[in-house]
Amino acid sequence: MVSDKIGPRQLLQGNEAIVEGALAAGCRFFAGYPITPASEIAELMSLRLPALNGTFIQMEDEIAGMGAIIGASLAGVKSLTATSGPGFSLLQENLGFACAAEVPCVVVNVMRAGPSTGLSTSPAQGDVMQARWGTHGDHPVIVLAVSTVNDCFTIIVQAFNLAEKYRVPVIVLSDEIVAHTRETVVLTDPAGITVIDRTRPAVPPEWYIPYEDNSRGVPAMAAMGSGYRHHVTGLIHDVRGFPTERPEEVDAFIRRLFRKITNGFAEIQMTNPVMLEDAEIAVIAYGAVSRSALRAVRLARSQGIRAGLLQLITLFPFPRKAVETVLRQCRRVLVPEMNMGQMIREVKRVNRDTEIVRHNRVDGQFITPDEIYDHLLAM
Amino acid sequence: MIEKMNSVRHDYLRHDKKFPHVWCPGCGNGIVLGSLIRAIAKLGLEKDELVLASGIGCSGRMPVYVDFNTLHTTHGRALTFATGIKLAKPALTVITVMGDGDATAIGGNHFIHAARRNIDLTAIIINNQIYGMTGGQYSPTTPYGSFASTAAWGNIEHAFPIAELAVTAGASFVARGTVYHAAMLDGLLARGIVKKGFSVIEVMSNCHTQYGRRNQMNDPVTMMRYFNENAVSVDRAAKMSEEEMGDRFTIGVLADVDKPNYLEEYQKIRERAQQE
Numbered sequence: 001m002v003s004d005k006i007g008p009r010q011l012l013q014g015n016e017a018i019v020e021g022a023l024a025a026g027c028r029f030f031a032g033y034p035i036t037p038a039s040e041i042a043e044l045m046s047l048r049l050p051a052l053n054g055t056f057i058q059m060e061d062e063i064a065g066m067g068a069i070i071g072a073s074l075a076g077v078k079s080l081t082a083t084s085g086p087g088f089s090l091l092q093e094n095l096g097f098a099c100a101a102e103v104p105c106v107v108v109n110v111m112r113a114g115p116s117t118g119l120s121t122s123p124a125q126g127d128v129m130q131a132r133w134g135t136h137g138d139h140p141v142i143v144l145a146v147s148t149v150n151d152c153f154t155i156i157v158q159a160f161n162l163a164e165k166y167r168v169p170v171i172v173l174s175d176e177i178v179a180h181t182r183e184t185v186v187l188t189d190p191a192g193i194t195v196i197d198r199t200r201p202a203v204p205p206e207w208y209i210p211y212e213d214n215s216r217g218v219p220a221m222a223a224m225g226s227g228y229r230h231h232v233t234g235l236i237h238d239v240r241g242f243p244t245e246r247p248e249e250v251d252a253f254i255r256r257l258f259r260k261i262t263n264g265f266a267e268i269q270m271t272n273p274v275m276l277e278d279a280e281i282a283v284i285a286y287g288a289v290s291r292s293a294l295r296a297v298r299l300a301r302s303q304g305i306r307a308g309l310l311q312l313i314t315l316f317p318f319p320r321k322a323v324e325t326v327l328r329q330c331r332r333v334l335v336p337e338m339n340m341g342q343m344i345r346e347v348k349r350v351n352r353d354t355e356i357v358r359h360n361r362v363d364g365q366f367i368t369p370d371e372i373y374d375h376l377l378a379m
Numbered sequence: 380m381i382e383k384m385n386s387v388r389h390d391y392l393r394h395d396k397k398f399p400h401v402w403c404p405g406c407g408n409g410i411v412l413g414s415l416i417r418a419i420a421k422l423g424l425e426k427d428e429l430v431l432a433s434g435i436g437c438s439g440r441m442p443v444y445v446d447f448n449t450l451h452t453t454h455g456r457a458l459t460f461a462t463g464i465k466l467a468k469p470a471l472t473v474i475t476v477m478g479d480g481d482a483t484a485i486g487g488n489h490f491i492h493a494a495r496r497n498i499d500l501t502a503i504i505i506n507n508q509i510y511g512m513t514g515g516q517y518s519p520t521t522p523y524g525s526f527a528s529t530a531a532w533g534n535i536e537h538a539f540p541i542a543e544l545a546v547t548a549g550a551s552f553v554a555r556g557t558v559y560h561a562a563m564l565d566g567l568l569a570r571g572i573v574k575k576g577f578s579v580i581e582v583m584s585n586c587h588t589q590y591g592r593r594n595q596m597n598d599p600v601t602m603m604r605y606f607n608e609n610a611v612s613v614d615r616a617a618k619m620s621e622e623e624m625g626d627r628f629t630i631g632v633l634a635d636v637d638k639p640n641y642l643e644e645y646q647k648i649r650e651r652a653q654q655e
Contacts, residue, residue: 029463029466029467031462031463050645050648050649050651050652050653051649051652051653051655053649053653055466055467055645057462057466057641059459059462059492060488060489060492061488063456063459063489064456064459064462064488064489064492065459066459067452067453067456067458067459067460067462067463067489068459068460068462068463068466069463070460070463071432071450071459071460071461071462071463071464071465071466071467072463072464072466072467073463073467074450074460074463074464075463075464075467075468075471076467076468077467077468079463079467093453093456094452094453094456094459097452097453223468224430224448224450224464224468224471225427225428225430225448225468225470225471226427227427229426229427229446229447229448229449230448230449231442231443231449231450231451232449232450232451233443233450233451234451234452234453235451240396242396242397242443243443243451
């Protein structure tokens with residue numbers, strides 16, 4: 001999806017790389033509300049979008065930010081909002097609307113420590129399950145996690161492409177460390193990036209059935225004002241978009257929402273296996289913690305320990321196959337997280353035979369390579 | 380004449396698909412819908428250029444009946460979605476329809492900020508002074524002392540005057556009408572739609588089912604009489620004392636001002652940014 005063409009060397013922080021990636025993916029609308037540690041994304045968007053004929057707007061709260069990006073997407077413009085924990089809680093209501101009405105958009109949550117106002121400038125990974133289940137009702141969702149500044153660029157492009165291809169909101173989980181770490185990066189030249197756009201109707205307006213099923217389970221999407229007048233609602237709707245309570249139509253609707261994601265598992269479930277070929281013990285990690293894990297695994301290798309790393313890029317739908325392979329092969333697996341253990345539950349659900357060990361840090365501090373290395377030695 | 384009006388109505392309605400509607404017999408929402416499509420017909424707007432967005436409640440069901448680009452959003456949030464649509468595609472005429480609870484309770488924050496921000500949107504607020512769909516609970520516009528399903532002992536809260544709130548919040552065009560004064564409403568809606576900037580049209584409407592029933596106005600006709608007797612034109616009210624006005628309310632245009640609107644201002648920013 002991302003070519004080998006590269007741009008100039010730049011010193012960027014994660015939040016800035018998210019903006020560059022979003023713009024490269026074709027995002028031309030941003031709406032949001034200031035919040036630490038995500039504000040730089042809004043600030044840079046307000047600077048960059050006007051020159052690209054795009055639109056930035058600062059809304060009155062995150063609920064409004066989410067509503068506005070859905071509106072923009074319905075009008076045919078790729079859109080983004082970015083927030084942190086408290087704002088992520090607020091926007092869940094309209095995030096559900098995007099799930100139900102199948103409106104492509106991307107939500108970045110730069111995680112900080114919670115609950116509530118928590119530690120507003122400290123990193124955490126406490127919002128993993130909220131990303132999966134935060135909005136009410138039965139719904140599939142795509143959640144991706146970034147671990148480096150370069151990731152912020154490439155993964156946000158993937159996020160937009162998946163949102164467009166599957167007509168879903170895609171949540172990108174960053175954290176305070178990734179957001180504010182400045183790294184020298186050589187980003188892919190935007191000209192070399194594959195950008196996917198939603199499928200437009202191939203039929204004339206009078207034949208258009210806005211939520212008609214097809215082999216992919218993803219209906220073609222017409223923009224408002226393009227002549228394909230139709231109804232969009234958060235109520236469960238029939239194939240024409242009108243509210244329905246008929247059990248067979250409700251069932252077909254909910255099952256299609258899940259099926260379209262299941263059909264795409266092979267491309268949606270992204271992981272990064274490192275030194276796993278002959279590994280006896282492994283770390284499964286995501287976000288900034290996977291960087292510490294990588295360092296720890298390398299240290300362990302230098303001491304002759306056959307350790308490996310599975311970095312999860314896609315958290316949901318949970319990349320079960322990749323995790324299963326690791327669990328079959330390794331006798332022990334460590335899951336370090338900056339929470340009390342959220343993804344470890346998903347890992348354990350895959351296989352109960354392998355010993356799966358938790359490593360949790362909830363003091364607002366980063367899990368260091370040494371901590372993980374020491375834990376690996378003890379295993 | 381009647382034949383002509385019918386043909387206009389049929390062109391704008393999803394006549395074959397969505398009727399009969401969900402509203403109670405005698406509901407004011409139908410009058411507002413009729414007024415809206417007459418106003419749009421008078422302005423000669425194309426169906427493809429129009430967006431009607433709503434929130435949740437009885438008013439929220441209105442978009443499903445019209446053959447425009449229609450959107451039924453979440454409770455109180457219609458203006459936030461409308462903001463995104465208008466900014467992404469300024470050529471569209473974006474109208475929102477909300478209820479009193481929708482616009483001024485759960486959506487109150489969005490409402491005042493939309494007025495302050497002055498984006499070219501039209502907000503129709505059907506004020507029936509009650510939460511109708513959920514069963515007659517008191518809303519921010521239920522009068523002090525009135526009865527509601529959650530004010531069984533009488534309402535001890537004080538009501539928002541929606542139109543006055545919109546004026547204070549900075550809307551470019553603000554008007555109040557009633558479902559009794561339907562011909563006047565046609566004109567107010569048309570003026571609001573063509574106005575550049577944020578327009579608010581509050582429509583006093585009857586929910587005899589949930590509000591009237593608990594407040595000695597059991598049927599639509601009684602409520603219509605109430606609107607007729609208690610609505611005072613803005614001009615006449617200006618000459619009346621506070622005692623003379625009492626609990627009566629003004630109808631007509633409360634504000635019509637020209638000030639820079641968000642889209643025009645943003646376009647200037649785009650041009651500056653593109654020159655650099």
